[in-house]
Amino acid sequence: MQDVLVWNQDHTRREWKKVPTGRFKFTEEDRMAIVAEYVSGHMPASQIIEKYHLSSRQILFNWMDKYVNEKELVSLQDETNPSDPMAKKSPEDRVKELEAENKKLQKAMELEKLRSKAYDTMIDVAEETFNIPIRKKSGTKQ
Known part of the structure; x- marks a missing residue:
C-alpha cells in the first residue's frame, strides 16, 4: 500500500x-x-x-x-442470415433480434459521438498550439 x-x-x-x-x-x-x-x-x-x-x-x-x-470495436454487421425470411421467425425472436440490433446501434452512436468529440478536441488543440486555422470559416468563397 x-x-x-x-x-x-x-x-x-x-x-x-x-x-x-x-x-x-x-x-x-x-x-x-x-x-x-x-x-x-x-x-x-x-x-x-x-x-x-x-x-x-x-x-x-x-x-x-x-x-x-x-x-472493429463495434460491429454494425448483422449476424443473422440475410437470406432467412422474416416470416419464419416468431414474434419473440424478432423482438429479441431488434433489441440486440438497437443495443448495437446505440453503442455505435456512442462511439461515433466519442470519436467526433475527440476529433474536435484534437483540432482545437492543434489550432491553439500551432496558431493556424484548420476549420473552414463560414461565409468564405470557394
Whole structure:
C-alpha cells in the first residue's frame, strides 16, 4: 500500500488515500469510460492519470487510439442470415433480434459521438498550439 493524493468521490477536492501498489486491471468498459471522461474535457490528462493510477500518459492515449479509432470495436454487421425470411421467425425472436440490433446501434452512436468529440478536441488543440486555422470559416468563397 502506498499513500497517494487522489480526487474524492464527487471530484471536489483531493485527499490522501492508501492505494495498493502494482498494476491495475481495467475492463474494456472501464477503459472506454476513462477515455470518454478525458474526451469530455472536464479534466486534463494529468488528472485522469492520477485519478485512475495510470502509469503514464501514453496508456491513456493508446486507449484513446484504440477506442476512438478502432472500427472493429463495434460491429454494425448483422449476424443473422440475410437470406432467412422474416416470416419464419416468431414474434419473440424478432423482438429479441431488434433489441440486440438497437443495443448495437446505440453503442455505435456512442462511439461515433466519442470519436467526433475527440476529433474536435484534437483540432482545437492543434489550432491553439500551432496558431493556424484548420476549420473552414463560414461565409468564405470557394
